[in-house]
Structure formats: structure tokens, C-alpha cells
Amino acid sequence: MSDTPVIDTVGLSKVYATGDTPVVALADVTLQVHRGEFVAVVGASGSGKSTFMNLIGLLDRPSHGVLRLDGVDVARLTSNQRAMVRNHKVGFVFQGFNLLRRTSAMENVELPLLYAGVGARARAQAAATALTQVGLGERMGHMPNQLSGGQQQRVAIARALVNQPALLLADEPTGNLDSTTTREILKLFVDLNVNHGITVVMVTHEQDVAAVSRRVVQFKDGHVVMDGPPPETWTPAVEVPWRAAKVQGAA
């Protein structure tokens, strides 16, 4: 069971039927992501990388192809079943944080547990643990507008992790952050991946962010054009164990 891929796609496609000519956003993508991987998805805008993320995050439905999440075929589930998979197997981190306004950090983190039917006491406990894990143990009662951008993104990460999902999906998680905060968030992702074994798939268009990952998948015009470890020439934004020597060399 341990070698069951977290993400397994065969000929995954998404075609939008807008206007006269259908637009192919994703064409025939066959890809596997295994447990414990840290994948950066890169590509120009319109390359299909966001569509790919929305498909594997079950926010959107594929037009063709097979999509298995953690061994479960999710391409043809009802919307209720999709909601349950989103709830149990996937944690989302967005560029714009997407926290509920005027709702405390604690309650934002509790949200997935609320829909999982977890009782109030267990919810509070799990949310506190998740917030402590992302370094926000002191600010659980704060509202999003009382937190900095980096702190808001940490709340979002805690929310993504609270249900102990198989997969952490991050869509441009550092897009709205300055370079210092970007490094903090990336360190957090590396820590989660290395020390907690969490599988991370992260969309980015920044080379130094992508270089932090263990594997880069590049999209172009709906196809995967490159799949492998980040090129030696890319300098990671933060120190990573699997490229420690390189960073030291660069410094």
C-alpha cells in the first residue's frame, strides 16, 4: 500500500467549450506523485498548471482521463463525494489565503473539521495543534485582519493540515508575500515535507521558489514539457537538505 501514488493521472484532459473553438487547457497528462514528494508545478500563465491543480484538488472536473487520489478513482464522483474527498484527502493553500473574514484563526482552522463532523472539543484540540505546528500558537484568537500576510498564510496552511490530508496543494502560496515572508513559508513547507512526511504539490512561477522542491514539473500549452529534479543552475530561496551543498556553494 505504501507505494500507492498519492496522485495518479492517465491521459488527464480538460477542454473548455467556450466560443466557437474548444480550448484545450490540459491535454493528455499522465503523471504520478508518490508519498513524501515535494513537487513544484511551473509554467507560464495559460500553460495549464492551474487547471491541473484545480483538477487534482477536485475543484474542477476533468473532460477525459483517469484521476486517482491516494488510490481512489475520483474522476466520476458525485459532488457530495467530491466534497468528502476534498475534506479528507486534500489540503488547499491559496495565493490569496482565502480565510473567512471576521472569523478567528482558530475557527478558520476548525472549518474542515466542522464539515467532517468532528465534535467541538476535538476540533479545538486539533486546530490548536495545527496552529502551534505552523508557529501561531500565540495568536489563535486573532482575526485575519489582525495578522500579517505571512501569518494569514500560516493560518491557511494550518487549515490545510488540520484534517491530516494525504496531499497539500499550494497554488502560488508565496505570490502575495515579500521575500522574507516567502522564505518563512517555504521553510515551513520544507519542514512539513521532511519532518512530517507530508506530500506537497506547489504551483509557482518563481524560479527560486520552484528550486526549493525535489521535483519540478513544467507545463506548456497543456502538456508536461519537463519533469525532473530542479536544474542545478536554479538557486533555491531557502536551504533544503537535499541541496544543502549547492546552497552553501552559492553562499
Place this chain on the structure above:
Amino acid sequence: MSLFTLLRLAFRVIARNKARAMLTVLGIVIGVAAVIAMVALGTGAQQNIAKQIASLGSNLIILIPGTTNVAGVRGGGGSSTTVDVDDIEALRREVKSISLIAPANRQQVQIVAGDANWGTTVQGTTPAFYTVRDWGVENGAPHSDLDEASMNKVCVLGKTVATELFGTDDPVDKWVRIKKVPFRVIGVLVAKGQSPMGTDQDDTVLIPFSVYRQRMAGTQRDQIQAAYAAAIDANSAQAAVDDMTAVLRQRHHLRESAEDDFSIRNLADIAAASREVSESMTLLLGSIAGVSLLVGGIGIMNTMLVSVTERTREIGIRMAVGAKARDILVQFLVEAVVLSAIGGAIGVAFGWWVARLLSDTTGWVTVFDPGIAALAFAVSGAVGVFFGFWPARRAARLDPIDALRYE
């Protein structure tokens, strides 16, 4: 999600926009208040009428002779002389579905006591009258069969007459003169108040029927102007009417095709008719008020639609972290119901206050019916479900990806 969590969430969202919530529920408040106040008024009027009808006597049946028809000119009810004392005697003997029957002939007289006098109606009737009309004597005693038999010149005064002639003095054993005949006062009737027709029932004097025939009736000694009968119980009132009709038709030798030359009315029918009138009045007032409840519901729908649009992104976030369509539906539905229930609760209190104010300022009787209040409150909740459903379904049907991208 537990109901408690849902309610807490709904109250929090509503509290964030108090002004809007207040304006939204205003329609419901007015609607429920109007229903409560209108029904309180209607029920009050209904009780008033019921009380007045009950004051006529229980199981009461009224017999009056038919109309005269002289060369096509028809007199009013009771104007003819088709019913006589023998008819009453026959009815008493033969109709088993009535327990009592009392003739009551009347005329306008001037009654004199010392130097006071008063114009009133004297009624010649038998002791059965007191029972049939359910009319007690509060001071002294009613006249008896012995008074009838011995033609004793005694009288029982209505409350109004007693007050007009004797003020606060006790009239019992005092003497009055009616048409120059001296009568000894033996009792005073319990005050009965207005009849359903608005006449003062206490403005009357009762004397023995035998005395009336001899001293007051002149040449029309045998004619009956009206008779009151009591059915043996409320259920046999209609049977009693039918039996009495049969006996009288036979005695009057009426053919199959001929109309009755008398009229018998059953008080239960009269009561039912007037109850029906006041009930449909209440229903009418209530439904007019219900229309404003409907308008209030549309207000809620409008606010909920705006709310769904404003919170599209929130809906997207909730869906992304695992909310099912049903979770979103229930969340918005609970919000709509909480809104309308708040309106309903305020409306019940407000309507009760308006009803109180109305009865204090106008003197109308209002009856606050807790059942109606509960119903109006429940209806306001139902209005929330009904008018909240469409906006909530719109929210639930959003596509997560579109909702998340919504700016």
C-alpha cells in the same frame, strides 16, 4: 454541523449587519403584528356576540306568528294573529322535544310609582319564561303558577325600570301602576344588558300572563305575539323546531304547498350564523394581515439573495475545505429562518401591544390568543424556509471553482 453551531453562525452573520437585518425583518414584524392584532380584535368581537346571544337563553326557540297580507300589503313579522293561546297549549302538550314554552305578549306602557314614571314595555308571560330565557331574579322572587292561577297583580321589574322608578331604593313590596292597575313589585331581574340587536333587555316589566290577558290585551285576548320555548337539549333544537312546525301546520290546516303562517327560529342557528359572520370577518382581517407577511417574506428573499452574492467567495472557501452542497443550503436556510423568526417574535410582542392599545383607547374587546401567536410565529418561520430556500439553493449550487474566483 450541529444545530447549535448553525444557529451561532447565523446569529453572528446577522449581528454583523444589524441595520440590514432590522430593515429586512420589518416586513415580517408588521405582518405578524397585524395578524395578531386583527385576530385579537376579531376574536374579541366574536366573543362579544356569543355572549350577547347566550344572554337570550340557552337552547332557545322563538315562535312568532306569520305576517299579515292584506291585499298584498304585508305586515312585519308578528303582525298577524295566526297563533293563539290554544296553539301554545297544544305545543306544550304534544311536542316532546321541548321542555318548556312561555307565551310573551307585550305592549308599550307608562308605568307609575309614586311621583316617578317611566315608559317601558310590559310583558305578560308565564313562570316558564324565567327558565326558558335563562333570566334570574336577583332581588325578591319570580312570579309563580299560583300568581297565574289566582291572577295576582304582581310584577317583576327589569333592572333599568327599577333604577328609573326607585333609584337605589329596594322596589320589592312597593306598588306601581300600569294602565291604572296597581301591581305589587315582587322582584327585580338580573341585568342582562344589550340584546344582539342593540335594544336594552332590562327595560321591561313582567306580569303574569293571565293578568295581561284580562287587563292589558283588550280585545286580542287569545292572540299570541311571541312565545319562547326551550329545547330539551342543544342537540334537539332543530328537531324541536321541526316538531313544533308540524303541530302548528296541522292545527292551522295548512296544505302541503302552503307556506307556514308563523315562524320558528332556533337560537342555535342564529348563533351559528352570527358566529360564521364574525369568523369570516376574522379570517378576512387575518388574511389581509397575512399578505403583509408574504411581502415580508419577499424582503427576506431579497436580503438572502444579496447575502449569497456578497458571500460567494466564502461559499467557495467552505466548499474547497469540504462543505457539501447540503451544508451550504442548510447554512443559508437557517440564516433565513433565524431572520424571519426574529421578526416573528418581535411581531408577536408588537401585535399584542397594539391589541392592548386598541382596547384601551377604543374600548373594543380584544382577545390575545396564544394559539394564534404560536401559529403566527410558526408561519413566520415557515416564511423563512419558503423564501430562504431559493437563495440558499443558489448558494448550494455554486461551482466551487467559480465561487473561489468570484471577486
